[in-house]
Amino acid sequence: MAAEALSNGAGHKSVPEAYVFPADKRPGSSPSCAGAIPVVDIDLGSDDPDRIVKQIMDAGREFDLNFLLSFSCLTALVINHGVPEPVIASMVASAEEFFRLPAEEKMALYSTDSKKLPHRLKLGIYPTEQFRQNWPDKPASLRAALEAYAPAVRAVALRILRLTAAGLGLAAAGYFEDGDELTAGPVIVNANHYRACPDPSLTMGLAPHCDPNVVTVLADNGVPGLQARRRGYGGGGGDGGWVDVAPVPGALVVNFGHQMELVSNGAMRAGEHRVVTDARAARTSVAAFFMPAMGCAVAAAPGTVAAGEKPLFRTFTYQEFMGAYTAVAGDRDAVMARFQNKD
Numbered sequence: 001m002a003a004e005a006l007s008n009g010a011g012h013k014s015v016p017e018a019y020v021f022p023a024d025k026r027p028g029s030s031p032s033c034a035g036a037i038p039v040v041d042i043d044l045g046s047d048d049p050d051r052i053v054k055q056i057m058d059a060g061r062e063f064d065l066n067f068l069l070s071f072s073c074l075t076a077l078v079i080n081h082g083v084p085e086p087v088i089a090s091m092v093a094s095a096e097e098f099f100r101l102p103a104e105e106k107m108a109l110y111s112t113d114s115k116k117l118p119h120r121l122k123l124g125i126y127p128t129e130q131f132r133q134n135w136p137d138k139p140a141s142l143r144a145a146l147e148a149y150a151p152a153v154r155a156v157a158l159r160i161l162r163l164t165a166a167g168l169g170l171a172a173a174g175y176f177e178d179g180d181e182l183t184a185g186p187v188i189v190n191a192n193h194y195r196a197c198p199d200p201s202l203t204m205g206l207a208p209h210c211d212p213n214v215v216t217v218l219a220d221n222g223v224p225g226l227q228a229r230r231r232g233y234g235g236g237g238g239d240g241g242w243v244d245v246a247p248v249p250g251a252l253v254v255n256f257g258h259q260m261e262l263v264s265n266g267a268m269r270a271g272e273h274r275v276v277t278d279a280r281a282a283r284t285s286v287a288a289f290f291m292p293a294m295g296c297a298v299a300a301a302p303g304t305v306a307a308g309e310k311p312l313f314r315t316f317t318y319q320e321f322m323g324a325y326t327a328v329a330g331d332r333d334a335v336m337a338r339f340q341n342k343d
């Protein structure tokens, strides 16, 4: 990335040079569109599970007119997910408080010798007993917020994964179940902070990417900025472009990551997203990443590959994938190309 994401530094009247993106990477250089982000209601108590599964599978439905195929590409708002609103609110408020701490206190939590203020706090949250001794003592509310949020957000992720496995026909084989290697990695939380920006057209809070993992569950402080990319027709995105993920109070955002696309042999694609800045308010988000164990061998699930066809992607370990992802700075097409099965 040529320019840094505008997430830290002192308040400015204009965008500092180091944060200005090249013209072809700025928010306005690719079309935006007015499509709607799907809302998925996962209240298992009040609905027929088959209907919820269908909702998930249809929510991100898009059509590739070039190849005449349909796939699902999911960035969705999830409601009735079972996480009490105060648990989410406390988590986000603690993250906001963290970023308001005096600079020296935040810097003390980082081992890098960077002179810049951190704009991302990265913490392990599960297995909690493995990580809680590393959680910061400040702000005072943070530990209690994490203790409540960690199991709750994990339960949501596992519920969504179970429903998705059912939609993909993989439930009987135990895909994504608690204990499956594909979700046995640590759960990591990134708390992100994006300052208000004097000119959002010049910079990006976070450059376009798909998350590398299986699924990410995200909460935010209600300040907009997250956008999801639609590439094909349908999916509420017209003929493609960036769609605002307008925050909905109490809802969580779900993004499927690269591993979901690879395991489902492209039936459920990773949701590409980016964050633009806001002229008036700072956005804070808390993203929980669910991932395979590093040594996990990832391959298309047998049921997702048609008889006589080769899987779209070769088998690899999650560790190998992470190496490739880091090497191309998260560029979606570049990383997927590295794992494509050659004919």
Ligand SMILES: O=C(O)CCC(=O)C(=O)O
Pocket: 190, 192, 206, 211, 218, 220, 225, 226, 273, 275, 284, 285, 287
């Ligand atoms: O801040 C957001 O809304 C998105 C964060 C994100 O995409 C990430 O941490 O991977």
Ligand SMILES: [Fe+2]
Pocket: 209, 210, 211, 273
């Ligand atoms: Fe992301």
